Amino acid sequence: MLLLPFLFTAIGFVQLSLLNGFRWEYSAALAVWTACFAAADVLLHRRLPRANPHLLPLTALLVGWGLVLIARLAPNFLLRQTIWLVVSTAALLATALAPRMVSWLRRYKYTWLIAGLTLLAATLVFGVNPSGAGARLWLGAGGVYFQPAEPLKILLVVFLAGYLADSRRQILDLPAKIGKLPLPHPAYFGPMLLMWGFSILLLFWQRDLGAALLFFVTFLLMLYLAIGQKRYLLVGGGLLIIVGALGMRLFDYVALRVEAWWNPWLDPAGRSFQIVQSLLAFASGGIFGQGLGQGLPTAIPVVHTDFVFAAIGEEYGALGALGVLLALGLLVWLAFQIAAGKQTYFQKLLAAGLGTMLGVQTLLIAAGTLKLVPLTGVTLPFVSYGGSSLLTGFIMIGLLLSLSNGGYQLPSKS
Amino acid sequence: MEKTIRNLQTAFIIAFALIAAGLLYWQIFRADDLSARSDNPRRVIAEQRVKRGKILTADGIALAETITGADGLAVRRYPYPNLATVTGYYSVRYGTGGLEAAFDARLRGETRQTRLDALMHRPQIGQPITVTIDLPMQVAADTGLAELNATGAVVVLNARTGALAVMASRPTFDPNRLDDDWDTLSADPAAPLLNRATQGLFPLGELASRVHLVADAENLTLAAAVRQLNFDREIPFSLPTAAGAIPAELPQKAGEIAVTPLHIALMAAALADDGFAPPPVLVQAENSPRAPLRLISAEMAAALRPQFADVSALALPDVTGAEPLSWYVGIRGDMVIVAVITSPEADPNAARTVAQPLFSQFDK
Numbered sequence: 001m002l003l004l005p006f007l008f009t010a011i012g013f014v015q016l017s018l019l020n021g022f023r024w025e026y027s028a029a030l031a032v033w034t035a036c037f038a039a040a041d042v043l044l045h046r047r048l049p050r051a052n053p054h055l056l057p058l059t060a061l062l063v064g065w066g067l068v069l070i071a072r073l074a075p076n077f078l079l080r081q082t083i084w085l086v087v088s089t090a091a092l093l094a095t096a097l098a099p100r101m102v103s104w105l106r107r108y109k110y111t112w113l114i115a116g117l118t119l120l121a122a123t124l125v126f127g128v129n130p131s132g133a134g135a136r137l138w139l140g141a142g143g144v145y146f147q148p149a150e151p152l153k154i155l156l157v158v159f160l161a162g163y164l165a166d167s168r169r170q171i172l173d174l175p176a177k178i179g180k181l182p183l184p185h186p187a188y189f190g191p192m193l194l195m196w197g198f199s200i201l202l203l204f205w206q207r208d209l210g211a212a213l214l215f216f217v218t219f220l221l222m223l224y225l226a227i228g229q230k231r232y233l234l235v236g237g238g239l240l241i242i243v244g245a246l247g248m249r250l251f252d253y254v255a256l257r258v259e260a261w262w263n264p265w266l267d268p269a270g271r272s273f274q275i276v277q278s279l280l281a282f283a284s285g286g287i288f289g290q291g292l293g294q295g296l297p298t299a300i301p302v303v304h305t306d307f308v309f310a311a312i313g314e315e316y317g318a319l320g321a322l323g324v325l326l327a328l329g330l331l332v333w334l335a336f337q338i339a340a341g342k343q344t345y346f347q348k349l350l351a352a353g354l355g356t357m358l359g360v361q362t363l364l365i366a367a368g369t370l371k372l373v374p375l376t377g378v379t380l381p382f383v384s385y386g387g388s389s390l391l392t393g394f395i396m397i398g399l400l401l402s403l404s405n406g407g408y409q410l411p412s413k414s
Numbered sequence: 415m416e417k418t419i420r421n422l423q424t425a426f427i428i429a430f431a432l433i434a435a436g437l438l439y440w441q442i443f444r445a446d447d448l449s450a451r452s453d454n455p456r457r458v459i460a461e462q463r464v465k466r467g468k469i470l471t472a473d474g475i476a477l478a479e480t481i482t483g484a485d486g487l488a489v490r491r492y493p494y495p496n497l498a499t500v501t502g503y504y505s506v507r508y509g510t511g512g513l514e515a516a517f518d519a520r521l522r523g524e525t526r527q528t529r530l531d532a533l534m535h536r537p538q539i540g541q542p543i544t545v546t547i548d549l550p551m552q553v554a555a556d557t558g559l560a561e562l563n564a565t566g567a568v569v570v571l572n573a574r575t576g577a578l579a580v581m582a583s584r585p586t587f588d589p590n591r592l593d594d595d596w597d598t599l600s601a602d603p604a605a606p607l608l609n610r611a612t613q614g615l616f617p618l619g620e621l622a623s624r625v626h627l628v629a630d631a632e633n634l635t636l637a638a639a640v641r642q643l644n645f646d647r648e649i650p651f652s653l654p655t656a657a658g659a660i661p662a663e664l665p666q667k668a669g670e671i672a673v674t675p676l677h678i679a680l681m682a683a684a685l686a687d688d689g690f691a692p693p694p695v696l697v698q699a700e701n702s703p704r705a706p707l708r709l710i711s712a713e714m715a716a717a718l719r720p721q722f723a724d725v726s727a728l729a730l731p732d733v734t735g736a737e738p739l740s741w742y743v744g745i746r747g748d749m750v751i752v753a754v755i756t757s758p759e760a761d762p763n764a765a766r767t768v769a770q771p772l773f774s775q776f777d778k
Contacts, residue, residue: 225418268453276453282440283448284456294535299455318441322434329430336423340416352419359426363433370436 009064052404062382074304084387088394095398119148150388161349164226210376261374289317332359467540503589546577558768566755567610573683576692583610619729622668636665682750684709740764
């Protein structure tokens with residue numbers, strides 16, 4: 001199953017070598033990629049024989065594709081991403097193979113989330129941006145940069161899954177209603193809302209709109225998963241519009257994003273430069289694309305992180321972009337399949353929550369680059385350049401692998 | 415929770431499908447109009463990789479050529495910067511004009527680019543075109559105009575074939591410097607970008623007497639003769655041409671009939687040969703579907719020819735509304751010469767002075 005992703009990645013690097021001349025970084029990246037996934041495959045087969053067999057090849061394909069694109073778009077970052085791949089694979093295996101990882105995460109969910117939030121809060125004081133300008137979302141030391149909002153994604157999903165599994169009944173126990181809408185029980189709903197609200201506030205403060213939106217939507221959907229009240233989705237959607245409208249009034253950078261989305265053609269050379277260049281890249285790709293290294297996706301600022309989807313659209317065409325959507329969509333679908341399988345309540349929520357996080361993130365950035373929603377800076381999972389993002393994605397896959405194996409039973413805690 | 419899991423899973427499938435639909439919308443349905451946007455950087459890069467064909471004279475001298483730099487980007491060069499009237503211009507920023515515009519597809523090699531070439535991103539290689547221009551004569555005529563510092567034009571064409579040997583117009587511009595000079599050139603009231611040989615309208619003044627001769631010979635009213643000579647319409651040509659400005663009150667205001675030098679050259683060509691005006695040709699092997707037009711009967715042409723063989727005429731400010739104009743029309747063998755220039759001193763021989771150096775070229 002790993003043969004196809006290998007061929008795809010190898011062909012990508014061969015193409016780049018023909019085009020730009022051979023570079024040792026190319027072979028290093030390909031060798032590391034091969035070693036990482038071969039090792040993961042062997043270990044998983046031996047230790048988790050019943051784990052879902054499709055998760056790893058899909059991840060391998062997306063990561064290999066991502067490496068080729070980084071080599072094409074931002075070759076100076078290739079080595080860095082390759083090193084992150086080693087770290088991430090180790091994290092994936094540790095997560096998948098540590099038998100008590102999930103229960104451990106669940107038991108200390110408050111501790112983990114607070115630790116994550118502390119790190120995030122630290123960026124307010126010590127935050128840097130590796131590119132020198134822009135939102136300071138990273139913590140850096142010795143040339144290594146880390147984005148605390150990324151692992152917070154997992155911690156939040158684990159926290160919510162644990163919390164909702166523990167107290168979903170109590171949450172809706174209160175007879176008070178507004179109209180037909182059952183009011184949640186403040187004593188049970190409160191802590192969750194507090195933690196979640198704190199995360200969003202921090203991100204908003206940091207101007208990390210993408211992560212804030214991602215957390216907001218994931219929270220709502222997980223709440224729906226656990227409680228099954230569609231009305232909450234409506235209330236949440238309404239709240240989002242109100243917050244968005246308020247944000248536009250209060251913060252210029254929010255207003256800017258929305259305006260650039262609503263009518264980018266007003267100022268294509270200025271405020272909507274990025275989105276317009278993104279659409280031009282998609283348009284020039286057509287069905288079959290220009291071919292790797294043959295287009296001009298580098299006209300889009302920060303193409304290798306937020307706009308990697310547009311680069312695929314230009315150089316691999318609509319077929320390539322649909323392929324990436326399909327691969328990511330399959331990962332999301334598999335997460336829900338795992339959730340629907342024989343699992344405890346917590347495990348179901350965790351698997352579905354991880355799938356939701358992955359799905360919402362993909363949708364946000366893909367729709368953003370296509371001008372379907374306002375653009376928010378999140379990465380395209382596994383494909384975009386970004387170490388913390390890769391690490392987080394791999395841990396998520398590790399958790400899903402472990403859940404899909406179903407080889408252990410969590411001690412029920414209620 | 416099974417139900418909500420299934421619901422959300424379905425919702426994700428729908429959402430991904432919507433993204434796919436959005437993707438196809440931009441990549442396929444909006445692809446053409448977005449790719450054609452002038453602010454698309456891909457256009458400039460693609461344009462600069464085209465190896466545009468040369469514009470050559472019959473002797474193989476390049477009037478325009480494309481040089482590819484070390485970066486793979488092409489630059490258009492014009493070795494005869496004063497011959498912009500013939501070559502036109504090519505600029506990545508401002509597009510094309512004149513011959514460069516008229517034969518753009520051929521010069522770019524669009525007809526030869528195969529699907530495979532496009533797929534392999536091979537640089538497009540254009541085909542050359544060969545003009546009918548006689549380079550020494552063209553340079554002599556242009557120098558003549560430049561020395562008088564006059565506004566005007568010279569046209570020399572073969573009465574039998576319609577091949578243009580000279581097409582000069584002043585003031586003109588240097589196509590090598592177009593990107594730098596564009597703002598000045600396009601705002602200049604002297605209109606250096608205008609090709610006066612084919613698009614400049616000049617009042618006939620005394621030259622109207624020759625139109626009268628044609629009208630009398632053909633037994634036509636002056637207005638009918640003007641129509642028969644095609645003065646009232648654009649002449650079909652590979653470059654843009656202008657229709658003459660015909661006053662309503664004819665024959666009283668015959669002197670105010672304003673036409674292009676090309677109109678006059680074709681009238682002279684009909685008289686020089688057998689009454690037929692050939693379709694004007696600037697590029698060799700330009701397969702013109704146009705047939706020669708009968709402007710006058712063969713007998714009348716033969717009878718009137720001496721009256722057109724060496725004509726100098728003035729158009730004074732009462733008809734020009736500005737500076738006096740000097741016309742010259744001559745027939746030498748198969749060749750006809752038309753020159754028209756502004757002459758502040760109202761010198762009736764001013765245009766002939768410009769045409770004079772060309773006579774020796776015919777006698778070679």
